[in-house]
Amino acid sequence: MADDRELQEAVARFVRAFGLHQPDRTPCGQPVPVSEAHALGELARDGVLRQSDLAHRLRLEKSTTSRLVTQLINRGWAERTPAPDDGRGVLVRLTPDGVKAAARLAEARAARFSAVLERVPEGERADVLRALTILTEAMDET
Amino acid sequence: MADDRELQEAVARFVRAFGLHQPDRTPCGQPVPVSEAHALGELARDGVLRQSDLAHRLRLEKSTTSRLVTQLINRGWAERTPAPDDGRGVLVRLTPDGVKAAARLAEARAARFSAVLERVPEGERADVLRALTILTEAMDET
DNA sequence: GCCATCTGGTTGCCTCATGCAACTATCTGG
DNA sequence: CCAGATAGTTGCATGAGGCAACCAGATGGC
Numbered sequence: 001m002a003d004d005r006e007l008q009e010a011v012a013r014f015v016r017a018f019g020l021h022q023p024d025r026t027p028c029g030q031p032v033p034v035s036e037a038h039a040l041g042e043l044a045r046d047g048v049l050r051q052s053d054l055a056h057r058l059r060l061e062k063s064t065t066s067r068l069v070t071q072l073i074n075r076g077w078a079e080r081t082p083a084p085d086d087g088r089g090v091l092v093r094l095t096p097d098g099v100k101a102a103a104r105l106a107e108a109r110a111a112r113f114s115a116v117l118e119r120v121p122e123g124e125r126a127d128v129l130r131a132l133t134i135l136t137e138a139m140d141e142t
Numbered sequence: 143m144a145d146d147r148e149l150q151e152a153v154a155r156f157v158r159a160f161g162l163h164q165p166d167r168t169p170c171g172q173p174v175p176v177s178e179a180h181a182l183g184e185l186a187r188d189g190v191l192r193q194s195d196l197a198h199r200l201r202l203e204k205s206t207t208s209r210l211v212t213q214l215i216n217r218g219w220a221e222r223t224p225a226p227d228d229g230r231g232v233l234v235r236l237t238p239d240g241v242k243a244a245a246r247l248a249e250a251r252a253a254r255f256s257a258v259l260e261r262v263p264e265g266e267r268a269d270v271l272r273a274l275t276i277l278t279e280a281m282d283e284t
Numbered sequence: 285g286c287c288a289t290c291t292g293g294t295t296g297c298c299t300c301a302t303g304c305a306a307c308t309a310t311c312t313g314g
Numbered sequence: 315c316c317a318g319a320t321a322g323t324t325g326c327a328t329g330a331g332g333c334a335a336c337c338a339g340a341t342g343g344c
Binding site (some may be wrong): 011026038129130133141 | 210263
């Protein structure tokens with residue numbers, strides 16, 4: 001199918017255009033490593049997370065997640081507490097500074113995305129959103 | 143705008159769902175480092191490229207590109223030749239093995255993407271493609 | 285023609301990202 | 315109570331990227 005080929009190239013270009021290359025800078029220009037930004041986003045959304053759940057959300061190996069959390073802690077953005085119900089587990093929670101950092105990131109993201117959306121013709125915006133969601137779901141199931 | 147927020151999350155999920163995390167494996171399951179796969183794709187499309195053009199296409203710094211090309215050469219997939227019109231430049235070209243490798247990658251990508259597209263409702267496919275293209279163009283201009 | 289400047293590449297050095305394997309500590313089921 | 319599963323940590327390896335310093339060829343002004 002010709003669509004396949006087009007979709008492949010579309011995705012490849014999308015990835016590069018979005019700037020997912022730089023690991024030490026968010027695609028939205030913030031000087032925060034990408035994986036920390038993802039983690040921050042999940043933690044900001046849920047408040048507290050088991051480290052293993054975080055790993056699952058980010059689709060990372062537990063060791064990578066462990067180091068990631070350590071980095072957040074070194075920045076003063078998160079803290080570990082023992083899980084009350086399971087002596088093996090740890091809970092990860094954002095500190096007030098971490099909450100602020102997450103908010104800053106969200107703002108920068110919002111700015112970048114509004115700029116992008118402004119370049120998308122008015123009538124197409126809803127379509128773009130829906131298409132991206134559909135595509136992500138399709139990938140998830142694959 | 144509420145759309146912003148949705149788009150942000152949609153993109154974040156898309157990135158993770160697509161598996162762009164693993165640097166030593168393509169999202170399509172091939173045991174080829176991601177950046178080599180991108181380079182291979184561009185070279186397969188154009189035949190010969192100035193190294194500086196390749197850097198531009200991949201949005202990479204010249205040093206990174208230089209190392210990338212060296213890796214391709216070490217795998218026997220590419221070769222450097224001096225640019226005939228400019229004593230500083232080099233041309234990069236795929237070897238026959240490189241062409242084969244690029245074809246294998248394209249095939250794996252096609253397989254992955256057809257599987258994904260199959261999960262996208264028939265009527266939506268064209269929309270998804272268009273949306274992705276529009277979005278990429280919008281990002282490019284930002 | 286000659287030098288200042290620009291441009292394409294290479295290499296050294298640093299940081300980030302990630303997985304696997306080995307090991308520890310803690311559950312859980314028989 | 316012990317075997318096996320599960321949560322985390324740490325050591326080791328690979329890959330990715332940028333910036334700065336450096337080299338060599340190109341170019342423009344004078």
